[in-house]
Amino acid sequence: xxxxxxxxxxxxxxxxxxxxxxxxxxxxxxxxxxxxxxxxxxxxxxxxxxxxxxxxxxxxxxxxxxxxxxxxxxxxxxxxxxxxxxxxxxxxxxxxxxxxxxxxxxxxxxxxxxxxxxxxxxxxxxxxxxxxxxxxxxxxxxxxxxxxxxxxxxxxxxxxxxxxxxxxxxxxxxxxxxxxxxxxxxxxxxxxxxxxxxxxxxxxxxxxxxxxxxxxxxxxxxxxxxxxxx
Amino acid sequence: xxxxxxxxxxxxxxxxxxxxxxxxxxxxxxxxxxxxxxxxxxxxxxxxxxxxxxxxxxxxxxxxxxxxxxxxxxxxxxxxxxxxxxxxxxxxxxxxxxxxxxxxxxxxxxxxxxxxxxxxxxxxxxxxxxxxxxxxxxxxxxxxxxxxxxxxxxxxxxxxxxxxxxxxxxxxxxxxxxxxxxxxxxxxxxxxxxxxxxxxxxxxxxxxxxxxxxxxxxxxxxxxxxxxxxxxxxxxxxxxxxxxxxxxxxxxxxxxxxxxxxxxxxxxxxxxxxxxxxxxxxxxxxxxxxxxxxxxxxxxxxxxxxxxxxxxxxxxxxxxxxxxxxxxxxxxxxxxxxxxxxxxxxxxxxxxxxxxxxxxxxxxxxxxxxxxxxxxxxxxxxxxxxxxxxxxxxxxxxxxxxxxxxxxxxxxxxxxxxxxxxxxxxxxxxxxxxxxxxxxxxxxxxxxxxxxxxxxxxxxxxxxxxxxxxxxxxxxxxxxxxxxxxxxxxx
Numbered sequence: 001x002x003x004x005x006x007x008x009x010x011x012x013x014x015x016x017x018x019x020x021x022x023x024x025x026x027x028x029x030x031x032x033x034x035x036x037x038x039x040x041x042x043x044x045x046x047x048x049x050x051x052x053x054x055x056x057x058x059x060x061x062x063x064x065x066x067x068x069x070x071x072x073x074x075x076x077x078x079x080x081x082x083x084x085x086x087x088x089x090x091x092x093x094x095x096x097x098x099x100x101x102x103x104x105x106x107x108x109x110x111x112x113x114x115x116x117x118x119x120x121x122x123x124x125x126x127x128x129x130x131x132x133x134x135x136x137x138x139x140x141x142x143x144x145x146x147x148x149x150x151x152x153x154x155x156x157x158x159x160x161x162x163x164x165x166x167x168x169x170x171x172x173x174x175x176x177x178x179x180x181x182x183x184x185x186x187x188x189x190x191x192x193x194x195x196x197x198x199x200x201x202x203x204x205x206x207x208x209x210x211x212x213x214x215x216x217x218x219x220x221x222x223x224x225x226x227x228x229x230x
Numbered sequence: 231x232x233x234x235x236x237x238x239x240x241x242x243x244x245x246x247x248x249x250x251x252x253x254x255x256x257x258x259x260x261x262x263x264x265x266x267x268x269x270x271x272x273x274x275x276x277x278x279x280x281x282x283x284x285x286x287x288x289x290x291x292x293x294x295x296x297x298x299x300x301x302x303x304x305x306x307x308x309x310x311x312x313x314x315x316x317x318x319x320x321x322x323x324x325x326x327x328x329x330x331x332x333x334x335x336x337x338x339x340x341x342x343x344x345x346x347x348x349x350x351x352x353x354x355x356x357x358x359x360x361x362x363x364x365x366x367x368x369x370x371x372x373x374x375x376x377x378x379x380x381x382x383x384x385x386x387x388x389x390x391x392x393x394x395x396x397x398x399x400x401x402x403x404x405x406x407x408x409x410x411x412x413x414x415x416x417x418x419x420x421x422x423x424x425x426x427x428x429x430x431x432x433x434x435x436x437x438x439x440x441x442x443x444x445x446x447x448x449x450x451x452x453x454x455x456x457x458x459x460x461x462x463x464x465x466x467x468x469x470x471x472x473x474x475x476x477x478x479x480x481x482x483x484x485x486x487x488x489x490x491x492x493x494x495x496x497x498x499x500x501x502x503x504x505x506x507x508x509x510x511x512x513x514x515x516x517x518x519x520x521x522x523x524x525x526x527x528x529x530x531x532x533x534x535x536x537x538x539x540x541x542x543x544x545x546x547x548x549x550x551x552x553x554x555x556x557x558x559x560x561x562x563x564x565x566x567x568x569x570x571x572x573x574x575x576x577x578x579x580x581x582x583x584x585x586x587x588x589x590x591x592x593x594x595x596x597x598x599x600x601x602x603x604x605x606x607x608x609x610x611x612x613x614x615x616x617x618x619x620x621x622x623x624x625x626x627x628x629x630x631x632x633x634x635x636x637x638x639x640x641x642x643x644x645x646x647x648x649x650x651x652x653x654x655x656x657x658x659x660x661x662x663x664x665x666x667x668x669x670x671x672x673x674x675x676x677x678x679x680x681x682x683x684x685x686x687x688x689x690x691x692x693x694x695x696x697x698x699x700x701x702x703x704x705x706x707x708x709x710x711x712x713x714x715x716x717x718x719x720x721x
Contacts, residue, residue, distance in 0.1 A: 047570045051712035071572045081719070082567030084496065086503040086639065088478045098492050099572045128476050128503065130640075148572060 006055035030199035031188040038208040075150035077141035085130035135161040270352035299428030309389040373439035380445035387452035493581035504639040535678035542614035549589035557630030562718035590618040613686030620693030631710040634717025
């Protein structure tokens, strides 16, 4: 799906991302690491939002910086910078739907599946997105990703701003997407319990480098906890 | 306590990211403020000469008095559009141990630090002290000084009150504009004369200086009213956000443009739902009347085509300039999302070109009303419009890709230099230079009409080449995308 070759990005001489080779393919892949490890920069590189100093990101055989095809099957939510603050959530969903050739009826149908996840505070809320709480903004962002019916989904710390019920629902949704629709998901988090629960493979990042690439097993949580305790 | 709070404001001004990062910009703002102040003071000190020069043989004191209420009537309108409400300034203090009354006082004092509070003083006080003081004595001029101060305060707090009211309730806005229109119409059709009224009023003050206490009473009433309103609505959600329910809107007439229509709809919503672009566009509407400034009879009869052309380009391109100078930067806070969404760069650029062209076309059709003044204006306006849609629009997108400064949509527009940078200055300059470079050779070699024709024809050719330009602009955008993304992320 996504192949990274010799990818290097540094800011003011400080290495932010340095990955010689990495394959991101089937499954739910987790990315963990302390603040400043380079997780968000890596995500931005994958989405061609940051120019790499060296190397390339290849998605389905095309370099993302040269060919825009990846946009049609990749959906991402990194932060509020992905939302349009002066739209109502509905307007935003229809806009994203339109960009992906979904009719209004399609969008409405997909949104009705998310009623429980939205918990009554997104649709018909009478607010612009900028007036929603952080957690609700996140829900809008995640829902917009789902609307695109992607093959690859990238979420940056989706659990951080959600209430406990929504976290549990999101975990369930992510697993179901992967099992039923075979969506590949790349997700970062500081919540080790959630990430070991949901992911089939976990990448551990430190100072821009992937130092561990683990197939999740019952021992993974302890392994990660040991690393972060040190 | 209030002094400490004001000190914080002073720091917040100088340390804000928009001002702080750019020393050249600070110096420039400093110069502009100094220049405006100098002009106002100069005008104030030479007012007696100007008045006796333009109205020979008349009583200049009475003419001066006639202007005062006019000034304050305009002051209300300009303040209404430009003056900011410094309400968010209190946010960090709401949970601190500070009495609500103190905060209201702080807000009131903080709001006074505005160029609008100073201008009338510079304009009127020199005349009052020098001319009227010499003629009628200290008591009279002192009384008039008090009147000027009181009127300034009165306007200031009245506008703050009305503006806050309009945020809470849209009907106040409509009511306010209706009242202004009615007054202007009554004055224009001479149902009553604001000038005579003003002259009579202040002539009476000369006779009875104690009348200034009535002015003071008005000022205090405005202050009291504003403070009372603030005290009763001292909740963040009441102060900043309109409490009305936000509804989804659809511009179905844009649907025929397909995905371009959706992207343009996005831009229109951006303009309508955010303070800074909204007031900029409102100002542009006012600039449509600038034609009366350029299209004077002497320019039309004297065939001063260059001036008529500049005016025409200005009028048909005004919307384009206002919105276009921050073309991509307006979307800086969601630029990441736009660039990662399923839309290719070419589509995005094309939507911007269509938007700019539509802006200019709307302005062109409105400006056709000027043809009623003289048929000569028609070919000139046409040429200016073609220049704008063919050349100006391309330049706007091109320069937009050179702009890496983010804009916070929620901030007001007056004296807001956030996002201004070298690109904006180049932009205003480029349009003039390119226009002159096309016009002048033909105008000098043949005649002015040949220059106009060159502007129009080159504009049309360039417009027909839009697809070719589009490819070039897409390439240019792709090359500068990362710099824009990075710049827009640094808020």
